[in-house]
Amino acid sequence: MKLSVNMWAFNNQDLLVNCAYSYFNIFELNCEWDSSSILPINCPTKKLENIKNLLFNSNTTDISISSICSELHWQYSLSSNQSSERNFAVEIGKRMIMYAYELRAKSIVIIPGIYEAPSILRKNQLYISIDDVICNAKKSLLELSDFAYKHNIYIGIENVYFNNFLTSPDEFLKFLKFVGRDNIKVHLDIGNANLTTIPVLKWIEQLNNNICAIHIKDSISNNKTINTFKPLLEGDIDWFSVIRKIKSINYESYLILEHSYSNGKLEPDELCKRFKTIIDYGKA
Numbered sequence: 001m002k003l004s005v006n007m008w009a010f011n012n013q014d015l016l017v018n019c020a021y022s023y024f025n026i027f028e029l030n031c032e033w034d035s036s037s038i039l040p041i042n043c044p045t046k047k048l049e050n051i052k053n054l055l056f057n058s059n060t061t062d063i064s065i066s067s068i069c070s071e072l073h074w075q076y077s078l079s080s081n082q083s084s085e086r087n088f089a090v091e092i093g094k095r096m097i098m099y100a101y102e103l104r105a106k107s108i109v110i111i112p113g114i115y116e117a118p119s120i121l122r123k124n125q126l127y128i129s130i131d132d133v134i135c136n137a138k139k140s141l142l143e144l145s146d147f148a149y150k151h152n153i154y155i156g157i158e159n160v161y162f163n164n165f166l167t168s169p170d171e172f173l174k175f176l177k178f179v180g181r182d183n184i185k186v187h188l189d190i191g192n193a194n195l196t197t198i199p200v201l202k203w204i205e206q207l208n209n210n211i212c213a214i215h216i217k218d219s220i221s222n223n224k225t226i227n228t229f230k231p232l233l234e235g236d237i238d239w240f241s242v243i244r245k246i247k248s249i250n251y252e253s254y255l256i257l258e259h260s261y262s263n264g265k266l267e268p269d270e271l272c273k274r275f276k277t278i279i280d281y282g283k284a
Helices: 015-020 045-056 083-102 130-151 167-179 200-210 239-248 270-279
Strands: 002-008 024-032 062-070 107-110 154-158 184-189 211-216 254-257
Touching: 002 062, 002 083, 024 083, 024 254, 045 083, 062 083, 062 184, 062 239, 062 254, 083 130, 083 167, 107 130, 107 184, 107 211, 130 154, 130 167, 154 211, 184 200, 200 211, 200 239, 254 270
Parallel strands: 002 024, 002 254, 024 062, 062 107, 107 154, 154 184, 184 211, 211 254
Antiparallel strands: none
């Protein structure tokens, strides 16, 4: 397994500064609106070239990008009944794929669709039937799949919980079969799986080789609000069992630490220490 960390873990979003910590050298980048972020959705050519120079042409750093993530599909849903919104959501996905290709990442992380969501995550949402969510999501993902094939990038659809869509491994497997593309897999979020009625270990066991990447994130299973997420080792996930189950399916791709700095101001050395603690569980 390879270890990565999402950039939301850091208060200072300067990639060079974080690399200097030397605690992590593989990162998941977030595609954002903010033009001052590391990877804006409308990333200027010069800024993208600077990132590529840092990754591939620097003699002082040894870093790489595991994947490209984004929160933008909460507001622009791939399953929307409004064609203008859905088309823009697809365009966001295509840009993520292109950035992944340019930065030699393996996959992107996609919110596949939204049935219902808290207003803090999705404003002014209109009612949509679950059948429309499924059909619209499939249509959008097929278009993204065609684009991703050209760039040899996997699309990882994430179990984000608060979208009320694909809330069990059975539903994920049925949806993957319905979409029918081998470059569309599951980006399994352990913290989100912990909030469902299905045990986390069952998610891992059932999804198995359909998993292309895993978010390592802690949560409180009986807290179904967006405040449920906690710093690693401060939730109620049995990480010893989780890591051993992940090893048991011969998983070899990325474990990506996803921790929002706003949910617990841990410094990089402490994040690294806690991440190493749970990884070591697999050696027991």
